[in-house]
Structures are given as C-alpha cells and as structure tokens.
Amino acid sequence: MNIRTIGLDLAKNVFQIHGVDEHGKVVLRKQVARSSLAACFANLPPCLVGMEACGSAHFWARKLAALGHEVKLMAPQFVKPYVKGSTTDAADAEAICEAVSRPNMRFVPVKLAEQQALLAVHRARAGFVKARTAQANQLRGLLAEFGIVIPVGLASLRQRLPMVLEDSNNGLPGMMRELVTRLADHLRVLDQQVAELEKQIQLWHRQSExxxxxxxxxxxxxxxxxxxxxxxxxxxxxxxxxxxxxxxxxxxxxxxxxxxxxxxxxxxxxxxxxxxxxxxxxxxxxxxxxxxxxxxxxxxxxxxxxxxxxxxxxxxxxxxxxxxxxxxxxxxxxxxxxxxxx
Known part of the structure; x- marks a missing residue:
C-alpha cells in the first residue's frame, strides 16, 4: 500500500482516516477506534498526516511524529472550503487530506507537552479570576438589596466586608450574615487559588530566558x-x-x-x-x-x-x-x- 498523504479526522472515540497515493488516488478509507489508532499508524509507512488544530490534536501530532510520520496541523476554517457536500467524518477526513497537500496552506506549529502544561495553568488561572470576579459581583449585588452599597473593585470589597459583618445596626438578618460569611470565605479560596497558580507561572518565568x-x-x-x-x-x-x-x-x-x-x-x-x-x-x-x-x-x-x-x-x-x-x-x-x- 503506497500511501503518500493521510487526512485524519479527530474525535473522542472513533477516528476517520483518508489516505491517497502520489497520484491522488484513494487507497485507504476506514474508521479506527481510539485504542487502535497508534497501532494502525505504526503499521503504515512514513507519510504526511494532516489534522485540524482542535482538541487533542497536539497530543496525536507528537504521538504520530514519534512513529516517523510528518504531521501538520491546520486551522479548521482553512479546511472547511475543501469539504464536498454535507459534513460527515469521511468528508471531513477527505477535506483534511486535500487541504494539507496545498502548497500555500498555513500550518499550526505543534506544541510540546511542557508548553501545553504551562498554557493549562494559564487557562486555570483565568478561570479562577473569572469566577472570583463573578463572586465579587454577586456579593456586591446581594448586599445592595439591603441598602449596603460597596464601590466597584476587589480592594474595596475586601476592605468593607469585615465592617459590614461587624456592624450590628445595618439591618442584615442573621441568615444573610451567614450567607455573606460563606461567600466571603469562597472569595478568599479563589484568591488563594489565583495566587498559587501565579507563583507557578512566576517560577517558570524565572527559569525561562x-x-x-x-x-x-x-x-x-x-x-x-x-x-x-x-x-x-x-x-x-x-x-x-x-x-x-x-x-x-x-x-x-x-x-x-x-x-x-x-x-x-x-x-x-x-x-x-x-x-x-x-x-x-x-x-x-x-x-x-x-x-x-x-x-x-x-x-x-x-x-x-x-x-x-x-x-x-x-x-x-x-x-x-x-x-x-x-x-x-x-x-x-x-x-x-x-x-x-x-
């Protein structure tokens, strides 16, 4: 089987493979389960493998490159014009195989595992920051319903919350005080998570020239x-x-x-x-x-x-x-x- 180019449509469990020879003739078209994908490519001769830059693409790119294949990733919007007819796994794999062979196609560099790990820390930190902002806004909105208006900003909220809880004449019911205490504790937990992840980023920064x-x-x-x-x-x-x-x-x-x-x-x-x-x-x-x-x-x-x-x-x-x-x-x-x- 003389395979020159392969288009691989990624998925969670079932992957679609579309392979052509040097003349563009289809010589391979099959579905492969996730557990059998590495073994399938290990039995194929080294060839050009194209994939869309989506979830798990960088992992499979490193995996197939270790088996001797040349792997290139493409943005999905650059592959879409090559899809013929309706979108199916087979049509997508064929479009990927066609797009990766274009001489003017733009490719996405394959990331190392260390790069992905650092970016994962960044994404987690951004998620905690977003959750912290949402929690602060919720606290400010709930207190405003009882006539307690706190200026915008985390610093103002942290400074005013202890005074709000200690003031027995502000008209807050006991149940509301317990809720504000619970939400304030959650806000401090989010602050701690953000600080710890920033320490990891700072450590990596000091080690990277x-x-x-x-x-x-x-x-x-x-x-x-x-x-x-x-x-x-x-x-x-x-x-x-x-x-x-x-x-x-x-x-x-x-x-x-x-x-x-x-x-x-x-x-x-x-x-x-x-x-x-x-x-x-x-x-x-x-x-x-x-x-x-x-x-x-x-x-x-x-x-x-x-x-x-x-x-x-x-x-x-x-x-x-x-x-x-x-x-x-x-x-x-x-x-x-x-x-x-x-």
Missing part, C-alpha cells in the same frame, strides 16, 4: 511573557512580525476591491487570551505615560494626541507583538541595537 527577555518590553509582564513563549514556540515559523500580529488578530480586517483598499477594525482572529493580555498591558502603559511630562515627544504620546485611547492601546499591542517576534526570532535583548546585539 526568552520569557525574561519579553518581560523587559513595557506593557508585558511575567504573565503575558510566559503565555507568549508557550503559545508561539518557535517564532521563526512566522516570516515577520506582522504575521505574528495577524496571528494574534491585531491587524485590520480588509474589504478591498477594485484597487481601493478599505481597512476595518481588527480581525480578532487567533488566541483571545493573548490578545487580551497584550491590550490590557498597552492600556497600563498609556495610563502611565499620560502622567509623564518628560515623554511628550514619544511615539505613543503623539498617537494619543490624534487617536482615542482604545485605538492607541491596540496600536501599541500590535507594536509590542512585532517586537516580541524580533526578540524571539533573532535572540535579541529589548533596547539593545542590532549591531551591539550581534
């Missing part, structure tokens, strides 16, 4: 730097800094026709988490620079004079993404000119 280089960029701290290093991997897989910014969804969408370029808002493609961290970091830089009079002639100050803060924040995030590519792709230090770095 690329992450420390990225943290020198204004608007990028240890949280953003570690997330960028773990998500990007090898920055040389991007041709330039603009490709990295486009991968993060920080470049304008285009609706150009007839030789007339029309630029819209940012594309918002790629990783929402990374884009959010970069934009929040840019907002922090803008808040800092607005209070500095000695940087009146800086690029960001001039941008703020003609654009609003949101547009300026996205522009700075885009600029920082390009700087990130330069530092990672060329092993440079932030603020050091290229001749001195060489």
């Amino acid at each position: 690329p992450s420390q280089r990225l943290a020198a960029i204004p608007g990028i701290g240890p949280i953003t730097a570690t997330a960028l290093v773990a998500s990007i991997g090898d920055a040389r897989s991007f041709a330039n800094g603009r490709q990295l910014a486009a991968w993060l969804g920080l470049v304008p969408r285009q609706h150009s026709s007839g030789g007339k370029p029309v630029l819209l808002g940012i594309s918002k493609r790629g990783d929402v988490y990374l884009r959010t961290l970069l934009i929040h970091g840019a907002r922090a830089v803008i808040s800092h620079i607005e209070r500095r009079c000695d940087q009146a002639e800086s690029w960001l100050k001039r941008l703020l004079s003609r654009r609003n803060r949101n547009i300026s924040a996205v522009a700075l995030a885009n600029k920082n993404a390009r700087i990130v590519w330069v530092l990672l792709a060329h092993d440079r230090q932030y603020g050091v000119p290229a001749p001195l770095a060489a």
Whole structure:
C-alpha cells in the first residue's frame, strides 16, 4: 500500500482516516477506534498526516511524529472550503487530506507537552479570576438589596466586608450574615487559588530566558511573557512580525476591491487570551505615560494626541507583538541595537 498523504479526522472515540497515493488516488478509507489508532499508524509507512488544530490534536501530532510520520496541523476554517457536500467524518477526513497537500496552506506549529502544561495553568488561572470576579459581583449585588452599597473593585470589597459583618445596626438578618460569611470565605479560596497558580507561572518565568527577555518590553509582564513563549514556540515559523500580529488578530480586517483598499477594525482572529493580555498591558502603559511630562515627544504620546485611547492601546499591542517576534526570532535583548546585539 503506497500511501503518500493521510487526512485524519479527530474525535473522542472513533477516528476517520483518508489516505491517497502520489497520484491522488484513494487507497485507504476506514474508521479506527481510539485504542487502535497508534497501532494502525505504526503499521503504515512514513507519510504526511494532516489534522485540524482542535482538541487533542497536539497530543496525536507528537504521538504520530514519534512513529516517523510528518504531521501538520491546520486551522479548521482553512479546511472547511475543501469539504464536498454535507459534513460527515469521511468528508471531513477527505477535506483534511486535500487541504494539507496545498502548497500555500498555513500550518499550526505543534506544541510540546511542557508548553501545553504551562498554557493549562494559564487557562486555570483565568478561570479562577473569572469566577472570583463573578463572586465579587454577586456579593456586591446581594448586599445592595439591603441598602449596603460597596464601590466597584476587589480592594474595596475586601476592605468593607469585615465592617459590614461587624456592624450590628445595618439591618442584615442573621441568615444573610451567614450567607455573606460563606461567600466571603469562597472569595478568599479563589484568591488563594489565583495566587498559587501565579507563583507557578512566576517560577517558570524565572527559569525561562526568552520569557525574561519579553518581560523587559513595557506593557508585558511575567504573565503575558510566559503565555507568549508557550503559545508561539518557535517564532521563526512566522516570516515577520506582522504575521505574528495577524496571528494574534491585531491587524485590520480588509474589504478591498477594485484597487481601493478599505481597512476595518481588527480581525480578532487567533488566541483571545493573548490578545487580551497584550491590550490590557498597552492600556497600563498609556495610563502611565499620560502622567509623564518628560515623554511628550514619544511615539505613543503623539498617537494619543490624534487617536482615542482604545485605538492607541491596540496600536501599541500590535507594536509590542512585532517586537516580541524580533526578540524571539533573532535572540535579541529589548533596547539593545542590532549591531551591539550581534
């Protein structure tokens, strides 16, 4: 069986395989159970295997690469145009097999297990932060029903909660006091979870030289730097800094026709988490620079004079993404000119 290219449609239990030879003729079309997938590919000659970048894709990519196959991952939206007719497992596997053989297809780098583990810590921390915000808002809303209004912000809530519970004249019933105590304890547990996960991220940051280089960029701290290093991997897989910014969804969408370029808002493609961290970091830089009079002639100050803060924040995030590519792709230090770095 002379198989040159295989399209593998991933699933939870049953996987669909579509293989073709060097002439594009179908030579393999079958369903394989999860327990038999590794053994099936171990009995096949080394070939090009295409998969969509979805759940468990990086795990199977590492698994099949260890068996001698060349594995390439693609974004699902790039595979969709190759689906013929209705969506089925067989049609999806055939479309993946067709898409992976296209010379201009864009591929997703395969992540290492360590990268996935660090990103899992980031996702868990983000989940705890979201739950903490929801718990604080619920506490504030419940107390407002009894006429106790607490200003927005976790610091204000933590400061005012003990005083609310100690005040016996605020009209809170005993059942409500017990509920507020329970919710406050839950809020402290969430705070502890966030702090412990941030310690893990800080430890990884101190042991990673690329992450420390990225943290020198204004608007990028240890949280953003570690997330960028773990998500990007090898920055040389991007041709330039603009490709990295486009991968993060920080470049304008285009609706150009007839030789007339029309630029819209940012594309918002790629990783929402990374884009959010970069934009929040840019907002922090803008808040800092607005209070500095000695940087009146800086690029960001001039941008703020003609654009609003949101547009300026996205522009700075885009600029920082390009700087990130330069530092990672060329092993440079932030603020050091290229001749001195060489």
